[in-house]
């Protein structure tokens with residue numbers, strides 16, 4: 001079911017017209033469908049129902065809104081967090097500490113300590129030194145931190161270079177060749193309870209072959225560790241499944257992914273952990289924006305909208321495609337560039353795009369903005385921080401306020417000597 005759909009000539013989210021949200025909350029605004037989050041969370045969970053022992057940790061970086069976390073957690077998910085701030089959010093959403101996985105290549109001592117004190121379920125170690133620090137912090141407190149070692153399997157995931165994480169030149173994980181010796185040293189440290197290994201090779205992956213290749217390398221490592229006498233109770237397979245952004249995109253479905261996982265991991269005798277982000281959140285949200293005006297251009301007209309690269313950074317950062325659709329289509333098409341008001345040439349959402357014809361004052365949406373949208377927003381050009389709305393059936397709530405430029409200004413101080 002499409003949770004964003006046209007009814008009576010206008011775009012709705014579930015049973016709420018987007019025109020109403022625009023009128024009542026203002027634009028730009030992110031609009032999420034709770035039903036879409038639930039449906040994707042269930043689809044991913046159900047796809048793995050044939051795997052004997054699974055722990056799902058939603059990668060909250062994709063969309064860490066507190067209300068969203070509540071919806072996803074209610075579907076049986078823990079959380080994958082990468083900072084103290086994300087950990088605080090996961091705990092605030094009521095996710096049990098034992099269901100939280102702490103990833104990230106640069107956890108500070110303070111963050112490790114907060115994780116220990118909160119009793120989180122697993123630390124994904126990125127280097128030996130981190131394990132030594134964590135072991136010491138835990139041992140001093142009479143604790144044993146449960147940890148896995150993240151390895152870099154040196155697999156090209158075939159995604160955008162800026163979101164690839166599993167090639168040997170990337171900053172993530174330890175070289176799989178060095179992992180056995182390192183695992184042995186870490187296992188010997190008091191304060192550390194080594195549970196297994198983790199990988200994550202990249203994001204927005206369409207092809208299952210690199211994932212399968214990486215999983216097979218991990219299994220070879222698990223066999224080697226077991227042969228050396230280590231207990232391996234967990235393997236964290238990360239996230240990365242891609243979603244459809246435009247016509248012709250053909251990502252593998254959670255069901256296809258689940259079937260591959262079931263086939264490849266048969267007999268591993270571990271708890272398998274997953275860290276899906278985008279596949280749950282991506283198509284559960286849109287960025288709703290109003291056209292300020294249409295500026296005649298030399299090649300194509302510029303549709304200047306009130307959302308900008310500070311609200312949705314993906315096109316500027318990765319040349320990412322987001323479909324642009326009118327909320328109340330006029331029944332005509334146009335070829336145009338879509339841009340925001342920010343003073344950067346890169347503040348464009350689409351170039352030479354064949355799209356619904358729009359005029360000044362019309363509403364439009366940028367689709368597939370539920371993942372890596374609001375969470376990557378900034379206040380560049382002293383713009384407000386974009387608000388977020390969650391629709392659930394025929395009701396909606398503002399789940400993150402618009403933070404005005406004036407509020408941010410009020411947090412700044414000029415020292416008395418100036």
Ligand SMILES: Cc1ncc(COP(=O)(O)O)c(C=O)c1O
Nearest residue numbers: 059200203239240275276277278
């Ligand atoms: C360690 C880790 N786990 C999970 C994810 C979530 O990835 P995705 O949103 O592609 O599922 C990421 C981001 O790529 C990540 O770095």
Ligand SMILES: N[C@@H](CCCC[NH3+])C(=O)O
Nearest residue numbers: 061163203204314371372
């Ligand atoms: N921010 C990226 C994804 C990063 C994944 C996190 N490792 C995107 O929007 O596609």
